[in-house]
Amino acid sequence: MRFANVSTLVIVSIMIAAKAWAWLASGSAAMLGSLTDSLLDISATLMNFFVLSYALKPADDDHRFGHGKAEALAGLGQSAFIAGSGCLLAFHAIERMFNPVDITHSMLGVWVSVFAIFCTLVVVLVQYQALKRTESVALKADSLHYKGDLFLNLAVMVALLLAYYGISGADPYFAIMVAAYLLYNAWQIATESAGHLMDRELPDEEKAHIVEVACAHEAVHGVHALRTRQGGKIRFVEFHLELDDHISLVQAHRIADEVELMVKDAFSLQKHPEFGGEVDVLIHQDPVSATRKHD
Missing domain, CATH: 3.30.70.1350 (Cation efflux protein, cytoplasmic domain)
Incomplete structure (x- = not known):
């Protein structure tokens, strides 16, 4: 599991650098949303890296049932962070609707999105192998988020292609779609984490x-x-x-x-x-x- 976390941190760091470059060059709100999502991804993965080390500790005199619920607490923290960022991105997209900005270097953003899709596929594969050996709630939530990122990066790529062909007004609408996706992910992670904290019955x-x-x-x-x-x-x-x-x-x-x-x-x-x-x-x-x- 440690290998999965370290690999994810390295790959997402590269994606953040590429997306920041594309956003600064193009000014795309959709690309900003994708960059925001990747920043959340690396924050969540960093949290998992430290929390899982604690959650996997064996039971001791003070925690006779183990430390596994630390994962659910981390999941709730992730969901709150993701929800807040989704709301901020939605406000930015709405502001961009009333004050449109011309998008430049859109093809750079398209190629960065293609690169991000490839990197995300690698992350999903690495985490899938780790999940086959463990049932970490935090890692499962992380993996679910990255699977959704495949569609997110695809949406950003479409928005930039439309801008390249002169339909720049679509950009803030795609940013709102990204914000909605972030809020949906926050709800899913919060629901699963709360279920574990409240001792929900097994299926x-x-x-x-x-x-x-x-x-x-x-x-x-x-x-x-x-x-x-x-x-x-x-x-x-x-x-x-x-x-x-x-x-x-x-x-x-x-x-x-x-x-x-x-x-x-x-x-x-x-x-x-x-x-x-x-x-x-x-x-x-x-x-x-x-x-x-x-x-």
């Missing part, structure tokens, strides 16, 4: 998979009181296991340990890359007769 298909795996053990009569949440890359799973009334405590403990290993194994990245990862399982054993009385 229904993952919960159904947990129940299915636990009930596959021959000594298990059923599962109830399932509770789940996620902190960083770790899923926390709790449930009650319904066992035969007459087995010993030692047997009940052994069965619970076996079910715990089954659940962890079922969520391994090798077997289920679609939702694999680290799982922390807590199981309470119940006699099946007591469970039936409450049904």
Whole structure:
């Protein structure tokens, strides 16, 4: 993951230099929006670089459930920063509508946009490889943002091509589209981060998979009181296991340990890359007769 962050920082730094050059040369509001987005990108990636180092630390005496929620806090910070920049860009675009500026060297901006699209594809590929090995919320949000940047850079390229052919009035409208894109990204990142901070349940298909795996053990009569949440890359799973009334405590403990290993194994990245990862399982054993009385 550290390699993905460092690679992203280097590539985005090159893109920022190229976009700043193109904006200063052309005066395009759309190119300014693209430059603003790249500045936000590198700020978010820098934040991820430091936050992930802390979030990946193992649990300690003061943080018995780990440090994974630091990622969600970073995500909320990113979303606020992105939303503020989107609003400022929208105000700038509206002002440009009433006070238009001639765009020069538009083809320079077009080639810079082509270069930015290529660089963004490289970043998305590097982050995709990193996400296959981890389930970082911060890195996932970063990757989502860069995927959207492909369309953003394409929109800027179209705006500059229109200016090259004499339709310069389209530039502020494309800048507003970029601002709307930034605000949409801010909302997505804030929603996902808030879900992790508020201990939102895992998706229904993952919960159904947990129940299915636990009930596959021959000594298990059923599962109830399932509770789940996620902190960083770790899923926390709790449930009650319904066992035969007459087995010993030692047997009940052994069965619970076996079910715990089954659940962890079922969520391994090798077997289920679609939702694999680290799982922390807590199981309470119940006699099946007591469970039936409450049904």
